[in-house]
Amino acid sequence: MGVRPSDRAGDTLLRGLCATAAVAVIAVMVDIAYQVLHGSHQALSKFGLGFLVHTTWRPNFDVFGAGSFLYGTIVSSLMALLIATPLAIAIALYLSLMAPRGVRSIVGSLVEMLAAVPSVVIGFWGILVLSPFVRDHLEPWLHGAFGFIPLFGPPQTTGSSTFTAGLILTIMVIPIIASVSRDLFDTVPQELQDGAAALGATRWEIVRGVILPSTASGVAAAAFLGLGRALGEAIAVTQVIGAGTGIHASLFATGDTLASRVANEFAGATSTLHTAAIFYAAAILLVIGLSTNLFAQWIGRRFDPSRLVAR
Amino acid sequence: MSTTEVDFTAPLVATGNLRRRHRVSRAAEGLALGSSVAAVAVLGIIVAYVVVHGAGALSLDFLTKEPSPGGGPGGGIAPAIVGTGLLVGVATVIAMPIGVLVAVYLTEFAGPAAARPIRLALDLLNGLPSIVVGLFVFGLLVVGKHQSGFAAAFALSIIMLPLIARSTQEMLGLVPRQLREAADALGVSRWRTVLTVVLPSAAGGIVTGTVLAVARAAGETAPLIFTSSIFGNRVTLDLLGTPIPNIPVQIFTLSETPDPSGYERAWGAAFVLLSFILVANIGARALLTRSRKKMGR
Numbered sequence: 001m002g003v004r005p006s007d008r009a010g011d012t013l014l015r016g017l018c019a020t021a022a023v024a025v026i027a028v029m030v031d032i033a034y035q036v037l038h039g040s041h042q043a044l045s046k047f048g049l050g051f052l053v054h055t056t057w058r059p060n061f062d063v064f065g066a067g068s069f070l071y072g073t074i075v076s077s078l079m080a081l082l083i084a085t086p087l088a089i090a091i092a093l094y095l096s097l098m099a100p101r102g103v104r105s106i107v108g109s110l111v112e113m114l115a116a117v118p119s120v121v122i123g124f125w126g127i128l129v130l131s132p133f134v135r136d137h138l139e140p141w142l143h144g145a146f147g148f149i150p151l152f153g154p155p156q157t158t159g160s161s162t163f164t165a166g167l168i169l170t171i172m173v174i175p176i177i178a179s180v181s182r183d184l185f186d187t188v189p190q191e192l193q194d195g196a197a198a199l200g201a202t203r204w205e206i207v208r209g210v211i212l213p214s215t216a217s218g219v220a221a222a223a224f225l226g227l228g229r230a231l232g233e234a235i236a237v238t239q240v241i242g243a244g245t246g247i248h249a250s251l252f253a254t255g256d257t258l259a260s261r262v263a264n265e266f267a268g269a270t271s272t273l274h275t276a277a278i279f280y281a282a283a284i285l286l287v288i289g290l291s292t293n294l295f296a297q298w299i300g301r302r303f304d305p306s307r308l309v310a311r
Numbered sequence: 312m313s314t315t316e317v318d319f320t321a322p323l324v325a326t327g328n329l330r331r332r333h334r335v336s337r338a339a340e341g342l343a344l345g346s347s348v349a350a351v352a353v354l355g356i357i358v359a360y361v362v363v364h365g366a367g368a369l370s371l372d373f374l375t376k377e378p379s380p381g382g383g384p385g386g387g388i389a390p391a392i393v394g395t396g397l398l399v400g401v402a403t404v405i406a407m408p409i410g411v412l413v414a415v416y417l418t419e420f421a422g423p424a425a426a427r428p429i430r431l432a433l434d435l436l437n438g439l440p441s442i443v444v445g446l447f448v449f450g451l452l453v454v455g456k457h458q459s460g461f462a463a464a465f466a467l468s469i470i471m472l473p474l475i476a477r478s479t480q481e482m483l484g485l486v487p488r489q490l491r492e493a494a495d496a497l498g499v500s501r502w503r504t505v506l507t508v509v510l511p512s513a514a515g516g517i518v519t520g521t522v523l524a525v526a527r528a529a530g531e532t533a534p535l536i537f538t539s540s541i542f543g544n545r546v547t548l549d550l551l552g553t554p555i556p557n558i559p560v561q562i563f564t565l566s567e568t569p570d571p572s573g574y575e576r577a578w579g580a581a582f583v584l585l586s587f588i589l590v591a592n593i594g595a596r597a598l599l600t601r602s603r604k605k606m607g608r
Contacts, residue, residue: 007500014502018416021409022429025476028469029432035450036443090346098340099347107347109596114354116592118530120559121581124566125357128574171353178350202336225438232440235532239566259442263536275454282446286439293438 036286039279042272051280055246057261059270064277066284071247072162072255073288076237077230079166079251084173085223091174092181093207108182115175123239126168131159131240139163139252153250160242162255168236173226180222184215217299224296232289234259258285358585365582368575374583377544378576388580393546394556395584398460398539399529401550402467407521410475411510417476418483419505437473442533444469449537460555463539470531471524478520482513485603515602519595526591530584532559540564558584 037044043051043064054065095108139155146152155161188211196206212219237260244254256264258281269275325333372387379386413433417426444466452462486509494504510517539554547553558580565577 004500007502010502011500014415014505015420018412018420021412022416022421022425024409025413025436025472026428026432028472029436031451032436032439032443032447032469035447039446039450039454087346087349090343091350094343094347098343107351109593110351110354111347112596113589113592114350116526116530116588117354117357118532118559118584118588120530120532120562120566121361121585122357124562124577124581125360127566129356129360174350202332204336204339205332207339228438232442234440234442235536235563239563259440259533262442262446263533279446279450282443286443289438289440289443290435293435297434 033286036279036283040276040283043276043280044283046273047277047280051277052284057245057277059274062271062273064273064280066258066261066277066281068245068247069256069258069261069281070284072165072241073231073257073259073285075251076162076166076169076241076255076257077227079163080169080173080230081223081227083166083170084177084226087170088174088177088222088226089181089219091178092185093211095178095182096185097203097207097211108179111175111178113175114171115179119172119233119236120239122168122171123236126164126236126240127160130167131164133159134161134164134167135159143252150249151251153248153252155252156242156254158242158254160240160254161252162241162248163251165237165241165255165257165260166251168240169230169233172233172236173230176229177219177222177226180225181215181219184218184222185211188214221296221300224292224299228289228292228296231257231292232259232285234263238263258282258288358589361578361581361585364575364578365580365585368579369582373576373579386576388558388561388576388583390542390544390546390556391558391561391580392583394460394542395529395558397546397550398464398467398535398555398557399525401461401464402471402528403521403525405465405468406471406475406524410472410521410524411479411517413472413476414479414483415505415510417480419501419509433473433476436469437477440533441470441531445534445537448534453538458537458539458541458554459552460539460550463535463555463557464550466534466538467528467531470534471521471528474524474527475517475521478523479513479517482516482520482602483509485516486512515598515605519598519602522591522595522598526588526595529591530559530588532563535560536563 047054047064051064051066052070053067055067056063056065057068058064091111095104095111099107135155135158139152139159139161142152143155147154192210192214193206196210201209234257237257241256241260242254243256243260243264245256248255262278262282262285265274265278269278370387374387374392375389376387377390378388413429417429421429448462448466448469452459452465490508490512491504494508499508535557539557540560542554542556542560544556545553546555562577562580562584565573565580
């Protein structure tokens with residue numbers, strides 16, 4: 001029985017359409033990298049890698065360096081990751097092991113709903129609600145208690161600070177890490193947990209001895225996904241970080257991140273070199289973002305191929 | 312061997328050590344519960360602020376009128392609401408067919424070698440900071456020309472594409488193999504199987520995945536500030552020629568000015584945006600659970 005010509009044509013057509021779409025996706029990804037690098041060409045040739053360490057950003061004088069933005073990006077994201085990861089793991093453990101069925105689905109959806117709140121709304125809330133609270137209560141308290149550590153310097157008057165940005169990022173990153181980790185914890189075979197319980201392990205010892213060790217790589221990958229999100233968040237950070245320049249030891253000083261600086265310059269570049277410098281900052285962001293993402297996939301795959309985490 | 316004397320006749324009671332282990336366990340459980348309560352509380356606090364302040368700004372005029380000239384008090388955000396709908400609509404029209412086709416290619420046609428670079432590209436696109444996407448479109452379509460609604464919609468479609476492709480792929484993977492085999496056994500050609508058997512049975516999941524992507528795109532600000540941020544009070548259909556007003560950029564610019572009446576309008580706009588996004592999310596999730604159940608999972 002032969003294949004009807006119309007069917008052969010249909011198969012070829014559908015296959016061709018699908019393949020074209022797939023190639024288009026790859027082309028867009030490649031073109032993004034190309035455009036961003038191409039746009040940064042002028043700044044790249046003028047400032048070279050020194051751009052990464054120089055901290056002056058003066059559009060009027062055509063002097064650009066992203067050192068302080070790079071610093072702000074790393075500090076705010078690390079702070080968010082350090083606070084968010086343990087909290088998110090705790091949430092995931094609660095959802096996966098402790099919560100009664102009804103509570104589980106409700107709380108689970110609520111936590112995921114937190115990820116759905118647009119960053120501009122979180123940032124706006126951050127300006128009007130979180131910043132004043134941080135300025136009036138959290139920062140003075142931390143400064144009073146831990147002021148001998150340079151990280152907790154004297155609070156600023158506005159409440160806009162790297163610290164506030166870190167808190168906002170924490171809120172945005174928790175649901176990502178929590179929902180990935182919960183899915184991971186759900187995959188741990190019940191027999192292993194029952195086995196540990198039969199040996200007399202308490203719930204915490206089951207978590208410590210069975211669940212966390214068998215999912216550690218996946219949880220690390222989830223944390224890296226969260227880190228990638230924190231590094232690249234532009235809008236909410238712009239709103240609360242205060243657009244400060246320079247590198248300060250204190251978290252309570254204003255700062256800036258690569259993404260928030262790029263977002264801040266939307267009002268318009270003053271020169272072609274300025275535009276190129278913005279693209280250069282975005283190129284750094286692109287490289288950091290892509291490597292975090294690839295690294296997250298690599299950890300997930302390397303330690304446990306069956307639980308490749310990718311969302 | 313241990314030299315400790317064990318009294319085998321003693322009743323089994325919790326020793327100090329066991330009590331300590333239980334205490335540690337209970338403390339850990341308390342922390343887990345506390346963290347979950349804290350996360351839900353943060354969501355509750357944010358939503359409560361938006362509802363309380365936003366409801367105050369809300370009125371029929373706010374939803375149906377243009378902003379007052381000069382950006383003073385009064386006036387509404389109607390152009391931004393319509394504009395966001397328009398931008399997201401165009402973005403969906405671009406992203407949905409491509410996303411679905413890519414997913415079909417991955418599940419129905421591609422071998423492992425061909426699938427890998429495509430999956431990778433989707434994952435990388437998904438993990439890309441949205442500000443970079445905005446700057447990419449700025450470099451591609453805006454530099455040397457001007458901002459336009461189409462540039463903004465194109466940027467949003469890049470955000471939506473990996474989300475739609477991934478959720479569609481997941482749903483296509485849930486379509487039972489027996490359905491495809493039955494179609495093959497009847498001599499149905501591949502393209503007919505895909506169009507009349509596979510896609511229809513995954514349709515519910517594809518639609519909900521798209522709704523989630525729409526909800527995500529509607530709240531994105533970063534891709535828009537370079538592509539459609541300098542806008543007037545008019546929504547035009549001239550997408551290629553003019554920037555289109557939209558809610559996220561409206562909130563962003565209002566939040567950057569220290570004018571309290573602007574803040575009130577920003578709360579109102581945030582209320583409108585957040586209600587749409589949360590309702591879309593809740594609806595989509597409910598539908599998703601249902602269509603997953605229907606697929607026998």
